Amino acid sequence: KNQVEQSPQSLIILEGKNCTLQCNYTVSPFSNLRWYKQDTGRGPVSLTIMTFSENTKSNGRYTATLDADTKQSSLHITASQLSDSASYICVVSGGGSYIPTFGRGTSLIVHP
């Protein structure tokens, strides 16, 4: 069964600090992995997308890594800002279906 597990479920950090979110998946065969940011009450917005051959991809203060061998990904947020408070969702495509598999998300709260 295709699954995507994210940790931690929630995280509270102080403004300016760094943090790392984790994503483990069992989707096989693997096609791509995406990280989305979802503000409360809004639709998800894409941060990064990585294919099998990519290990790292950055988007401003967001850096995603992918280890396709261990089926793990991480999203590192540098110098957090209050506007980073959101849910971060890991989405993996593949597994013989065009329908992607969603993680439950990590809820990040950045305190001033």
Added chain:
Amino acid sequence: SAVISQKPSRDICQRGTSLTIQCQVDSQVTMMFWYRQQPGQSLTLIATANQGSEATYESGFVIDKFPISRPNLTFSTLTVSNMSPEDSSIYLCSVLGSNEKLFFGSGTQLSVL
């Protein structure tokens, strides 16, 4: 990229009524998806909307409760019928663009009293 206009952005509805959510895409797309996101949960696929044919529903979702229209390649509607408080959720439409990139509408936050 694809830009999706979804409306309404939010609504408060009475039990037993129905609400139709619309999604307009700025380009022609083959695959359009409707998701539900209950509080604190991840996105759950309701159905895949196909142009010119009936939508394909996932397990646990039926056409009588969530009728979908897809009259052309840029537009789709999802109706939440005979609503109950359990239907309170965020509803999202999504399209699959080039390079398998998923684009989402801004969501419809539905509260049923």
